[in-house]
Amino acid sequence: MIKNKSSTGWRNNNNKASLSEVFSSVSVPQKKGIWKKVFAFTGPGLLIAVGYMDPGNWATDIAGGSKFGYMLLSVIFISNFFAIILQHLALKLGIVCERDLAQACRDHYPPFINFVLWILCEIAISACDLAEIIGSVLALKLLFGLPITWGVLITVIDVLIILFFQSKGFRYIEGVVAALIFTILICFTFEIISSKPDILPILRGIIPDLEIIKNSHSFYISIGILGATVMPHNLYLHSSIIQTRDYPRTDEGKKMAIKYATIDSTLSLSLAFFINAAILIISAATFHKSGHTEVADIMQAHKLLTPILGSSLAGVFFALALLASGQNSTLTGTLAGQIVMEGFLNIRLKPWIRRLITRLIAIVPAMIASIIYGEKGTAELLIISQIILSIQLIFAIIPLVCFTGDLDKMGIFVNGPILKISSWLITIIIIFLNLLLLYDIFNNFFLGRG
Incomplete structure (x- = not known):
């Protein structure tokens, strides 16, 4: 049990630690240099950055680059700025209140509201897992020629891999994620060099x-x-995993933790910006430049990369990056699922049971679609997963901005006027754009496909 002394605006000030098995398990040097503290806090930001480079983001970047060249790079840049602000709020909530976002909702809202929020979040995590399955399945098909249905079944095996690394300690999970991100980075660096983009545009x-x-x-x-x-799910995840650091649970210790955690988050999301920008740049330099302006999905992009760039390695690196992206997202989705269930319901399941439930919920529709519709079905499921995530996003951002702007809950760490206005403005913009996106997808995908 942990007692939160910094804030009094919660119903329960004797809250169970989030991810109690790894809570405060990563040592933070108190009297060492700045760089050792930076290193100690490096890790949670990388796990969060994974969500910004998952297979669900690839299609929009590919479509934007092939159709409009480099013009939409500004959109990726603005998006990344929004992400940096919101993830800062998430880590601040976790550090100051010693609650993850799910626990905070349980302590603030009545049981019925919490139950609805939990259901919505579980659906969103399953939708995210669905996108990760599809990304991994497509990568396995591109790399090894495996049929879609076999690829779906193989993705079940990653349950055992994740459990193995979880048993070794949280730093091992962060190390695996870092290695996979480094793999993606190498792959896209090769692709950018091969595509020879124009610097001024x-x-x-x-x-x-x-x-x-x-x-x-x-x-x-x-x-x-x-x-x-x-x-x-990144907002729930970040507010929890930042508490794995063993910093002093005092006002000074929390100030230090917020400072270094924000550095970790900002640098990691900057890396995610580079990778997302790289996908769009490669698409612009290859497809848009060569007149293939209608490339809009992952399979099309892979098919055209090798002949346009004249290198057989181009397609291999593209598929390898996609596989690393899918597996990385699987790791973070597992943790988010555990955090959400424990936080909202205070129910603690064994990790392998929790993981298996989440994966089976996602595998069933993926398997049905792959058997009946093949690649076309998995592509449509990817769109549906993004619709679900867009809906759930509204119900995660609003509580986060409300809690971190509440003086009773945050005390001296409450959002200042500039941050408060900025976070609400970002929230309104994202909600408005998500509603427009949902309208557009519904209009084109459901009404226009016939």
Whole structure:
């Protein structure tokens, strides 16, 4: 049991530790240099960054680059800025209140509201897991020629891999994630060098262009990029895993933890920005430049990369990055599922049971779609998963912004006027764009496909 002395605005001030098996398990040097503290706090940000480079984000980046060249780089940049602010709020909530977002909701809202929030969050995590399965399955098909149905079954095995690393300690999980991100980084560095993009158009693309709003197609792709920016489970995840650090639970200790955790989060999300930007740049430099402006999905992109770039390794590195992305997202989705169930319901299951439930919920629709519709079915499921995530995002951001702006709950760490206004403005923009995205997807996918 931990007692939160910094805030009094909660019904229960004797809260169970979030992820109690790894709570305060990573040592933080108190009298060492700055760089050792930076290293001690490095890790949670990388796990969060994974959500910004998962297979669900690839299609919008590919479509944006092939259709409009480098113009939508500014949208990725703005999206990343939004993410940095919201993840800062999530880590601050965890450090100051010693609660993850799910626990905070349980301590604030009545039981019925909490139950609804939990159901929505479980659906979102399963949808996210579905996107990860599809990404891994497509990568296995591209790398080894495995049928879609076999690929779906193989993804069950990662349950055992995750449990193995969980038993070794939290730093091992962070190490695996870092290695997979490094793999993605190497792959896309190779792709960028091979595609030989134009530097000046890239720099111009970072500056917002009014044409993005004037052109309805570019506007909707922009909404897709922005709408899928912040993954709802990342907010629950970050507010929990930051508590794995063994910093002093005093006001001074929390100030130090917020400072270094924000450095970790900002740098990690900057890396995610590079990878997302790289996907769009490669798409612009290869497909848009060669006249293939209608490339809009992962399989199309892989098929065209090798002949356009003239290198057989281009397709291999692309598929390898996709596989690493899918497996990375699986790791973070597992942890988020555990945090959400324990936080909202105070129910603690064995990790392998929790993981198996989440994976089976996602595997069933993936298997049915792959058997009946093949690749087309999995692509449509990817779209559906993004719809579900967009809906859930609204129910995660609003509580987070409310809690961190509450003086009774946050005490001296409450959001200042500038941060409070910025966070609410970002919330309103993301909600508005998500609603537009949902309308557009529903209009085109459900009403227009016939």
